[in-house]
Amino acid sequence: MSEITKKSSKTAALIQEAATNMFATYGFDGTIMDELAAKTGVNKASIYYHFGSKQGLYEACMTTLFSGVANQVLAAIAPQDSVFDQLSAFIAAFSQAAYKSPNMPAVLMREMASSGKNMPKSARQQMQRLLFGLKTILEEGERKGLLKPIQPLTVHMMIVGSLSLYIVSEPLRRGIADAPQADISVAEMTEEVSNLIQNGLKVTEK
Amino acid sequence: MSEITKKSSKTAALIQEAATNMFATYGFDGTIMDELAAKTGVNKASIYYHFGSKQGLYEACMTTLFSGVANQVLAAIAPQDSVFDQLSAFIAAFSQAAYKSPNMPAVLMREMASSGKNMPKSARQQMQRLLFGLKTILEEGERKGLLKPIQPLTVHMMIVGSLSLYIVSEPLRRGIADAPQADISVAEMTEEVSNLIQNGLKVTEK
Amino acid sequence: MSEITKKSSKTAALIQEAATNMFATYGFDGTIMDELAAKTGVNKASIYYHFGSKQGLYEACMTTLFSGVANQVLAAIAPQDSVFDQLSAFIAAFSQAAYKSPNMPAVLMREMASSGKNMPKSARQQMQRLLFGLKTILEEGERKGLLKPIQPLTVHMMIVGSLSLYIVSEPLRRGIADAPQADISVAEMTEEVSNLIQNGLKVTEK
Amino acid sequence: MSEITKKSSKTAALIQEAATNMFATYGFDGTIMDELAAKTGVNKASIYYHFGSKQGLYEACMTTLFSGVANQVLAAIAPQDSVFDQLSAFIAAFSQAAYKSPNMPAVLMREMASSGKNMPKSARQQMQRLLFGLKTILEEGERKGLLKPIQPLTVHMMIVGSLSLYIVSEPLRRGIADAPQADISVAEMTEEVSNLIQNGLKVTEK
DNA sequence: TATGAATGAGAATTCATTCAT
DNA sequence: GATGAATGAATTCTCATTCAT
Numbered sequence: 001m002s003e004i005t006k007k008s009s010k011t012a013a014l015i016q017e018a019a020t021n022m023f024a025t026y027g028f029d030g031t032i033m034d035e036l037a038a039k040t041g042v043n044k045a046s047i048y049y050h051f052g053s054k055q056g057l058y059e060a061c062m063t064t065l066f067s068g069v070a071n072q073v074l075a076a077i078a079p080q081d082s083v084f085d086q087l088s089a090f091i092a093a094f095s096q097a098a099y100k101s102p103n104m105p106a107v108l109m110r111e112m113a114s115s116g117k118n119m120p121k122s123a124r125q126q127m128q129r130l131l132f133g134l135k136t137i138l139e140e141g142e143r144k145g146l147l148k149p150i151q152p153l154t155v156h157m158m159i160v161g162s163l164s165l166y167i168v169s170e171p172l173r174r175g176i177a178d179a180p181q182a183d184i185s186v187a188e189m190t191e192e193v194s195n196l197i198q199n200g201l202k203v204t205e206k
Numbered sequence: 207m208s209e210i211t212k213k214s215s216k217t218a219a220l221i222q223e224a225a226t227n228m229f230a231t232y233g234f235d236g237t238i239m240d241e242l243a244a245k246t247g248v249n250k251a252s253i254y255y256h257f258g259s260k261q262g263l264y265e266a267c268m269t270t271l272f273s274g275v276a277n278q279v280l281a282a283i284a285p286q287d288s289v290f291d292q293l294s295a296f297i298a299a300f301s302q303a304a305y306k307s308p309n310m311p312a313v314l315m316r317e318m319a320s321s322g323k324n325m326p327k328s329a330r331q332q333m334q335r336l337l338f339g340l341k342t343i344l345e346e347g348e349r350k351g352l353l354k355p356i357q358p359l360t361v362h363m364m365i366v367g368s369l370s371l372y373i374v375s376e377p378l379r380r381g382i383a384d385a386p387q388a389d390i391s392v393a394e395m396t397e398e399v400s401n402l403i404q405n406g407l408k409v410t411e412k
Numbered sequence: 413m414s415e416i417t418k419k420s421s422k423t424a425a426l427i428q429e430a431a432t433n434m435f436a437t438y439g440f441d442g443t444i445m446d447e448l449a450a451k452t453g454v455n456k457a458s459i460y461y462h463f464g465s466k467q468g469l470y471e472a473c474m475t476t477l478f479s480g481v482a483n484q485v486l487a488a489i490a491p492q493d494s495v496f497d498q499l500s501a502f503i504a505a506f507s508q509a510a511y512k513s514p515n516m517p518a519v520l521m522r523e524m525a526s527s528g529k530n531m532p533k534s535a536r537q538q539m540q541r542l543l544f545g546l547k548t549i550l551e552e553g554e555r556k557g558l559l560k561p562i563q564p565l566t567v568h569m570m571i572v573g574s575l576s577l578y579i580v581s582e583p584l585r586r587g588i589a590d591a592p593q594a595d596i597s598v599a600e601m602t603e604e605v606s607n608l609i610q611n612g613l614k615v616t617e618k
Numbered sequence: 619m620s621e622i623t624k625k626s627s628k629t630a631a632l633i634q635e636a637a638t639n640m641f642a643t644y645g646f647d648g649t650i651m652d653e654l655a656a657k658t659g660v661n662k663a664s665i666y667y668h669f670g671s672k673q674g675l676y677e678a679c680m681t682t683l684f685s686g687v688a689n690q691v692l693a694a695i696a697p698q699d700s701v702f703d704q705l706s707a708f709i710a711a712f713s714q715a716a717y718k719s720p721n722m723p724a725v726l727m728r729e730m731a732s733s734g735k736n737m738p739k740s741a742r743q744q745m746q747r748l749l750f751g752l753k754t755i756l757e758e759g760e761r762k763g764l765l766k767p768i769q770p771l772t773v774h775m776m777i778v779g780s781l782s783l784y785i786v787s788e789p790l791r792r793g794i795a796d797a798p799q800a801d802i803s804v805a806e807m808t809e810e811v812s813n814l815i816q817n818g819l820k821v822t823e824k
Numbered sequence: 825t826a827t828g829a830a831t832g833a834g835a836a837t838t839c840a841t842t843c844a845t
Numbered sequence: 846g847a848t849g850a851a852t853g854a855a856t857t858c859t860c861a862t863t864c865a866t
Contacts, residue, residue, distance in 0.1 A: 009850075027320065029235035033836060043852045048837065050850090109315040112371060114231060116378040124378075151390050154368070154398040157375075161367030162360070169363075171321040184357050192360040200406030217825080239861060249827045251863080256825095260861065423846080437732060441647035445840060455848045457842080462846090466840065521727040526645065527789040563802050566780070566810040569787075573779030574772070577730060581775075584734040584742075596769050604772040612818030627829070651857060661831045666858065668829090 012050040014040050020061040024103030027110050028058055028118050059120035062107065066126035069097045069104050074133050083141035087201075088194055090134060091159055095190040098167050105164030131156050138201075147201045155197065162193055218256040220246050226267040230309035233316050234264055234324045265326035271310050272332035275303040280339050289347035293407075294400055296340060297365055301396040304373050311370030337362050344407075353407045361403065368399055424462040426452050432473040436515035439522050440470055440530045471532035477516050478538035481509040486545050495553035499613075500606055502546060503571055507602040510579050517576030543568050550613075559613045567609065574605055630668040632658050638679040642721030645728050646676055646736050677738035680725065684744035687715045687722050692751050701759035705819075706812055708752060709777055713808040716785050723782035749774050756819075765819045773815065780811055 018040045022031040033054060037044040051057035076093030080086040098105045108127075111119045134156050141147030166189050224246045228237040239260060243250040257263035282299030286292040304311045314333075317325045340362050347353030372395050430452045434443040445466060449456040463469035488505030492498040510517045520539075523531045546568050553559030578601050636658045640649040651672060655662040669675035694711030698704040716723045726745075729737045752774050759765030784807050 011850075025320070027233055027235060027316070029233060030320070032834090034834085044836090045838080045853080046851055049852095054836070106319040109319045109371075110233070112375045112378065113312040113315045113319075114233065114236075115375075119378075150398055150402070151395065153372075153390065154395050154402070157372045157395070158364055158368040158399060158402070161369075161371035162364040163367075165315075165318055165367035165370075166359075166363045169318045169321075172318060172325075184359065189357065189360050189363070192356055193364060196356070196360070196364065196403065196406035198406075200402035200404075204410065215825085238859085240859090249825095250861090251828085252826055254862070421846085439645055439647060439728070439732065441645060442732075444838085446838090455846095456840090457849085458847055460841065518731040521783075522645070522731045524783055524787045524790060525724040525727045525731075526643070526648070527787075531790075562810055562814070563807065565784075565802065566807050566814070569784045569807070570776055570780040570811060570814065573781075573783035574776040575779075576783075577727075577779035578771075578775045581730045581733075584730065584737075596771065601769065601772050601775070604768055605776060608768070608772070608776070608815065608818035610818075612814035612816075616822065629829075650855090652855085662857090663832080663859080664830055667831090672857070 020103050024106040062123035066123040070126040070129045072097045083146050086137045091194045095163050099186050105168045225263050226309050230312040268329035272329040276332040276335045278303045289352050292343045297400045301369050305392050311374045432515050436518040474535040478535040482538040482541045484509045495558050498549045503606045507575050511598050517580045637675050638721050642724040680741035684741040688744040688747045690715045701764050704755045709812045713781050717804050723786045
């Protein structure tokens with residue numbers, strides 16, 4: 001709907017998947033339509049037939065990508081009862097979603113860096129859904145006297161920022177980390193982030 | 207010498223400053239030499255005279271950008287005595303550096319997203335210096351029984367990731383945050399991050 | 413049969429009408445099959461089904477267009493007795509035909525400008541019929557001592573050129589004419605052309 | 619000035635000349651930038667460097683073309699004293715200008731056919747200058763009782779339309795004219811047009 | 825140092841046409 | 846007859862880089 005006229009077809013899906021990878025890896029400007037065509041074995045004109053333009057293709061990719069992540073995370077917190085389980089589930093689900101689809105954090109960081117210049121509204125709204133979910137958890141925790149008051153956005157940025165950065169930097173890290181062996185798995189890192197945030201937020205009764 | 211042939215001059219400085227902005231805003235591929243020339247009023251050939259190539263210009267920009275940040279942060283923790291003060295200073299200094307030069311987090315996120323494809327070694331080393339500084343603090347804290355054991359990289363990612371994301375997303379945020387009034391200042395957010403991390407890491411004697 | 417394979421049908425007629433407009437407005441090269449399809453609501457492949465190719469479509473359009481005009485003009489002079497009435501009728505009929513179907517003069521001028529590159533033979537023959545009709549009138553007038561001798565082609569060009577130019581330039585004229593109020597109706601202009609030509613050709617007895 | 623930034627250089631002149639020919643011969647849409655580059659031996663990018671876009675190039679060509687013609691014609695009538703000599707000179711000069719630069723009538727007819735869609739304002743103004751010159755002549759003749767009253771636009775169309783059509787159709791004519799030998803020279807045709815118009819306009823004292 | 829001009833190698837987009845259903 | 850999908854071959858335009866002055 002709107003201008004993103006995604007005509008269903010295997011070809012379109014094939015293109016979109018490959019394009020999402022390329023956009024995540026090389027960015028919008030670094031992604032080359034010829035290469036996408038070559039990579040998918042699809043004629044360049046077909047890409048334009050299905051998506052209208054590079055921008056249109058990008059928007060289709062972003063919308064699908066971010067709605068997928070938002071759905072996964074929100075689905076993961078729904079069945080949880082306690083505030084801490086919800087927080088745990090939120091972080092774990094986001095981490096898993098990002099890890100399984102590392103395109104998302106890559107694209108997210110790039111878009112953030114350019115103030116979302118190319119980001120379609122629909123993709124932005126998915127991020128809003130996530131933030132809203134987190135906000136609900138934090139407010140409930142605060143109301144019940146379990147969590148210290150804090151700006152949801154701060155927590156959101158800490159979760160999304162740290163995990164995205166970590167996952168995205170996996171290839172690069174071997175060069176920055178002081179020692180390769182110091183590298184830890186995403187699971188471990190997620191665990192640490194989750195603990196740190198929960199410890200940091202927990203109301204400590206004296 | 208190396209490859210970064212920065213012949214000092216007012217022109218070169220002018221170019222580099224504008225280029226840093228453009229690289230941060232549009233990325234390496236999205237930055238166009240013609241536009242840089244137009245924006246600075248400098249002849250395109252002059253840019254090549256001063257920096258050799260787009261890549262050379264980029265590296266000069268990155269090196270300056272990141273060494274500045276690393277120097278600031280490390281200078282800020284040096285005079286601190288207690289582990290907590292050092293941690294505090296680290297976070298505050300990084301936040302201030304990023305806030306004063308928002309090009310840095312933008313470039314950082316972009317580079318992370320593309321696995322540091324265009325990042326010169328010298329710029330990477332500056333990031334390593336930062337991580338090493340943080341590691342030193344955390345290890346000392348752990349040795350003294352003040353901090354829980356944690357991977358320095360985790361903390362690094364939380365600090366750098368959350369603050370970078372926050373600062374960089376300032377323009378975009380009005381669209382993502384659920385309510386504009388929920389937007390908080392960088393100082394407040396930094397404070398919250400600092401508290402949360404210190405609370406989360408502090409060893410709690412029962 | 414020939415090359416103009418016009419399979420009659422409502423669809424074909426619809427296409428041809430819209431195509432004639434587009435060819436007249438944008439020229440052969442400027443007319444785009446996709447746009448024609450969009451404008452008519454007909455599937456692009458259908459156009460090819462009915463007309464074989466863009467060139468085939470063009471030829472069908474041209475033939476219809478020019479034979480219509482030639483028939484109208486020749487039918488108008490047939491019932492006239494005097495040479496002057498015939499000349500009058502010729503000019504008036506051409507003017508009316510061109511006015512009712514301004515596609516014709518537009519296409520005519522374009523084709524002339526490109527040496528009739530795309531013009532099918534059948535359409536050219538219609539123009540020849542017109543010229544032959546005019547020639548017959550002029551020769552008869554000359555034989556009877558009523559008209560000065562002149563090349564029929566000269567008169568033909570004056571009639572066709574001036575009226576075509578005038579009719580076709582109606583939209584543009586508001587910009588060229590020195591004053592909008594100077595703009596006159598096609599009928600008036602035709603009248604003036606007719607008078608001027610007849611006055612100019614009339615043998616003046618002393 | 620304006621957007622038509624014609625950076626002076628031999629190359630630019632070379633390009634513009636060849637482009638004018640191509641635009642006249644093939645029309646705007648039919649003119650291919652690659653061919654122009656090949657024809658001139660100039661790199662394609664140079665064309666864009668000098669003229670910015672195909673449209674920009676077109677506008678530069680049109681402006682030069684039409685101002686040349688207007689200048690020639692107006693210069694030719696200036697030294698004439700009598701109204702009839704001025705009229706004669708106008709027609710002869712336009713004919714010669716069109717004959718020497720047959721690009722002009724071709725382009726003119728094409729532009730008229732598309733309502734001047736691509737015609738820059740500056741080129742239109744040149745045509746206005748011409749029309750204004752003719753108007754001045756006709757009004758003076760009328761005031762002196764030498765010429766019948768007539769709309770200047772009618773005469774303008776007869777002159778420009780007939781001569782343009784004639785000159786432009788030279789190649790095509792062999793196919794339309796009833797007999798090749800009936801073809802007459804531009805000079806003869808111009809003479810006939812000139813006589814016809816002057817005879818037709820002359821006030822005949824009884 | 826500075827600059828106007830030039831260019832090779834792309835890169836996005838278009839368009840007439842075809843084909844399977 | 847009709848249609849969605851596909852495609853090869855252009856075609857316009859871009860961009861980093863170079864060069865002569």
